[in-house]
Amino acid sequence: MKKKQSIQHSIHDLARRLHLSPATISRVLNNHPHVHKETRNKVMAMVEKVGYRRNAMASGLRSNKTNTVGLIVPRISMFFHAEVITTIQNELHAYGYQLIICQSNDSVEVEKELTRTLHASRVAAVIVSCTLFTTDFSHFDVLTENNIPVIFYDRVPAKPYPACIIKGDDFRGGYLATSYLLEQSCRRIAHISGPLTCSVYVDRFAGYRQAMQEYGLSVADKRVFFHELTAENARKTMKELFSRKPYPDAVFAANDVSALEALHFAKEMGLRVPGELKIVGYSNDPRSAIVTPSMTTIEQFPTNTGKVIVTELVKILKGDHSKGSAAVADYPTIVTAVELIKRKSV
């Protein structure tokens, strides 16, 4: 063990060692012009030597800027979000930003508390995918009021909100899934939807209805279910659906967890899939590819979503989002593409 000193070096230390002022050190570190080349080299050498690292808190306090971005998602264990986050983090890191990742666990209360905390740490921006139940977005006002830009993605506000919005084409996803089932001669298509407090399920449901209408089919209420999309709930719904005839000939589930559970249930019941029941899921969860039969689903391209988010974010952060106080109309809404992945469950 070397007897290294346990010293947090400051620019004052460096200044003393080099017979310079802290101001000069700071200017070197911030690439200010008007500092002698030789001085700059000496400073950089010393920085290397003692392993100096700028104190982010002091820097942030003084300059009123940080290079940390906050992120709030329902849960990181959801495949889609995990992928998006990974992309965001890697891309942002290249721009010199850090990411504070927070989970709301689909609790509005936690989401509120997290926005307060992120505000307290004066993050440079906040990226949000809302809880299932967020219908009032006023708790994000504390951010926008303080010029902290907000980007919503995936689960976004239904009403206009002064923030950039990036969402998948859920309407199209619902439409593609349902149309495909209709093309395969299904006519009694059940839909397992999430709660309609959440934008994505509203749109997927709308896509489902549109497709049904185009085939002149009415949406039978008794074949559409709204609840949190857990395996347990999906099982209950399947039991309900198969408690009386006529059985549905297809299920379009708004996420893969439900679709997988539907498949599980069908297999237990001895139903042939896709023979007697066809199933389509949503999100292209890795599990959907490896079940038997493999699951037809909607791909959301999470990596692409992450890249779009970072692109917009960097635009906002570099561009001086100063007092501009732009109108709601000035914030872009970007819709990213989705794609039907045809597998064996249809």
Added chain:
Amino acid sequence: MKKKQSIQHSIHDLARRLHLSPATISRVLNNHPHVHKETRNKVMAMVEKVGYRRNAMASGLRSNKTNTVGLIVPRISMFFHAEVITTIQNELHAYGYQLIICQSNDSVEVEKELTRTLHASRVAAVIVSCTLFTTDFSHFDVLTENNIPVIFYDRVPAKPYPACIIKGDDFRGGYLATSYLLEQSCRRIAHISGPLTCSVYVDRFAGYRQAMQEYGLSVADKRVFFHELTAENARKTMKELFSRKPYPDAVFAANDVSALEALHFAKEMGLRVPGELKIVGYSNDPRSAIVTPSMTTIEQFPTNTGKVIVTELVKILKGDHSKGSAAVADYPTIVTAVELIKRKSV
């Protein structure tokens, strides 16, 4: 839109409004004693009214303490880590701490850079699960030298390091998996291992060998493979294994991704599983439960791991980890239990 002022309130603002000094406001916010009850109430009321939130940077700068904890993991999309992180975050949040989650992407360089960044933001502690290839741990010295406690989990240093270590019982996991296969009369058990630069694979491999030895079997080098545990690599290994007879009668893979790919390969080859080939994985990835046949695997209880981590962390953070400069021996090493989950692939 209300014309709310875009003002970052400071304790000076509050002080002015209440005809008090900033010091008093600060004492109220920090629950210092010796402040009049009435005054306290007035301050708290004003805090509520204007929506004041303490500036974490200013606070951290002055008090030289932060309530953010850094976390470095290879990738959050790994099921085990996602679960651990979720638990850590939820538990820590209850203690008033935030979590900065970072991914090294299994790159040692990124891991180094991330520790530097976390040091720069003067986090209260750092939790690390190393990359596959981290054998030199000196880049963490910058943390320990500056009294930032470090907790390693899962993938931990092989050599003594002055930090708390929390690891699963990988030796036992390897032993349980292999013994179980041996009990089922398997004798040609292949092992797909990760690189031995990583502690967990060393131990799982050791458990495998121990079990084999107890059955008087030598470990045939040609049945043991070391590489990153991706699906692609597992496929190559399976091809190799089944390129010549005698075929192995079982595969113990050190993670579920490899086990699942092994199963996939076996099915493609028309091998009956578990009839002709038995497979055991590791981690109890959600996918392992839903494949056909379902996968026997080792449960690591990630939620428990997360809780243990937080318990230790809080102990460290509350206890003044001051100049103590404890010897390596003073840091605990905790080994958490694992369990064999018997399913249909054996």
Added chain:
DNA sequence: AAATTCTTCGCAACCGTTTGCGTAAATAAA
């Protein structure tokens, strides 16, 4: 009533960086 203790609060320094302003030295222009 005087002396002592306790309660409540303000003063001011400090945490480590940043940055406008000022100034001395060096260079260019007159």
Added chain:
DNA sequence: TTTATTTACGCAAACGGTTGCGAAGAATTT
């Protein structure tokens, strides 16, 4: 050589909280 301009750097005041010290007033003791 004198004057104007540029370059290189230091001074000192912020940024928003925290905290030791001290002081005024209230409560208690003698």
